[in-house]
Structure formats: structure tokens, C-alpha cells
Amino acid sequence: MSQILAIQGSPRGERSHSRRLLESFLSAWQDSAAGRDVVRREVGRAQIPPVSEAWIAAAFHPAEQRDARMQADLALSESLIGELFTADRLVIATPMYNFGVPSGLKAWIDQVVRIGRTFDFDPEDHANPYRPRVLGKKALIVTTRGDHGYGPGAINAHRNHADTYLRTVLGFIGIEDVTVIAVEDDEYGGQSFADSYGRAERALAELAGSF
Numbered sequence: 001m002s003q004i005l006a007i008q009g010s011p012r013g014e015r016s017h018s019r020r021l022l023e024s025f026l027s028a029w030q031d032s033a034a035g036r037d038v039v040r041r042e043v044g045r046a047q048i049p050p051v052s053e054a055w056i057a058a059a060f061h062p063a064e065q066r067d068a069r070m071q072a073d074l075a076l077s078e079s080l081i082g083e084l085f086t087a088d089r090l091v092i093a094t095p096m097y098n099f100g101v102p103s104g105l106k107a108w109i110d111q112v113v114r115i116g117r118t119f120d121f122d123p124e125d126h127a128n129p130y131r132p133r134v135l136g137k138k139a140l141i142v143t144t145r146g147d148h149g150y151g152p153g154a155i156n157a158h159r160n161h162a163d164t165y166l167r168t169v170l171g172f173i174g175i176e177d178v179t180v181i182a183v184e185d186d187e188y189g190g191q192s193f194a195d196s197y198g199r200a201e202r203a204l205a206e207l208a209g210s211f
């Protein structure tokens with residue numbers, strides 16, 4: 001039995017290219033073998049709250065000493081982290097927004113990257129203080145962009161803080177095996193967008209069996 005946790009980052013519904021690509025990838029993935037399960041977590045069209053002062057206080061409080069109020073402050077974080085640990089694969093579909101990720105996806109990240117849950121911190125070990133805890137999983141990032149040239153070595157690579165940032169965050173909690181498939185030129189439309197979209201569709205179809 002294999003399970004994908006699918007994170008949907010776009011605020012757009014049917015118009016969303018990243019959402020459409022995600023759904024066709026998930027169908028192909030499920031069709032390619034038995035026992036493949038998908039859990040969807042909407043973060044683009046749902047309100048994932050930003051972390052608050054109370055959340056931070058609770059997260060940094062020793063787990064066994066948290067009172068009911070603190071546990072309530074961390075309840076959503078706990079269930080999002082539970083979803084992440086339960087799945088053995090993670091797929092994040094997201095547009096690039098202002099060179100980074102949409103705020104709903106950022107809020108999800110802040111809820112799941114949590115000390116003592118998805119990573120540990122050892123202040124005695126200055127050289128290597130972080131210990132990732134989300135081990136043995138792999139991830140796929142399906143990302144769409146209005147402009148082009150955000151890939152490694154390309155003209156806008158230095159402006160890309162979207163999938164590059166996701167790679168950093170996922171690696172930090174222990175997910176090192178990350179594939180990125182990107183569509184560019186949404187804002188230009190026409191043939192360049194159609195070509196880019198077609199390449200991503202083919203790459204995703206090819207990956208579906210083996211992911």
C-alpha cells in the first residue's frame with residue numbers, strides 16, 4: 001500500500017494549471033498499480049492559519065507539559081503533520097507567486113515544519129544542530145509560472161524562490177528525493193505555453209508508473 005499526500009496550492013479552481021496537472025498525475029499514478037491511495041490537502045482555497053504567538057509558545061513548550069489550551073493551539077499542526085507522516089509520498093502543486101509560493105502553502109509549511117515533530121534541534125552541536133525526522137519519503141513538485149527562465153542556469157534562476165525554496169524546506173525535514181516539473185509562460189500563452197505545458201504533461205505521465 002502506497003499513499004500520496006497531495007497539497008494543492010493554487011487559489012484558482014478549474015482555471016488552475018497546476019491543479020489540473022496534479023489531478024491527471026494522481027489519476028495516472030493510481031491507475032498504474034493497485035493499492036495506491038491519495039489524500040488531498042487543500043491549502044490554496046482553504047484558510048490555513050499563520051502561526052501565532054500562542055502557537056510558537058506551545059510548540060517550544062515541552063510536549064509532556066503542554067496544557068489543554070496549548071494542545072488546542074497545536075491541533076491543526078498535529079493533524080497536518082500526521083497526514084505527512086502517514087503518506088510515503090508527497091506531491092505539491094503550486095504556482096509561483098511573487099517569486100515564491102502562495103501564502104496558503106507558506107502557512108502549511110509553517111504548520112508542519114515544527115521543532116520536536118518534523119525536525120529536532122541540538123543546541124550542543126553547533127556544527128550540525130538539525131536532525132530531520134521525516135525520513136524515507138520522496139516528493140514531487142508540480143509548479144507553474146507566468147514568465148520563463150526560472151530553471152537552473154536560466155535567465156531568471158536567481159529570482160526563483162518557489163520550487164528551490166520548497167526543496168530547501170523539504171530537505172530540512174528529511175525529504176531529499178525531490179523531483180520538480182515546471183510549466184512556464186502562462187502569462188504569454190500561445191505556442192510557448194502550450195509547448196511547456198505539453199512537456200510537463202508528458203514528463204508527469206512518464207513518472208506516474210515509477211513514482
Ligand SMILES: Cc1cc2nc3c(=O)[nH]c(=O)nc-3n(C[C@H](O)[C@H](O)[C@H](O)COP(=O)(O)O)c2cc1C
Nearest residue numbers: 010016017018095096097098099144145146147186
Ligand atoms: C499574485 C500572483 C503573483 C504571481 N507572481 C508570479 C511571479 O513572481 N513569477 C511568475 O513567473 N509568475 C507569477 N504569477 C503567474 C502565475 O505563477 C501563473 O499564472 C501560474 O500558472 C498560476 O498557476 P495556477 O494556474 O495553478 O493558478 C503570479 C500570479 C499571481 C496571481
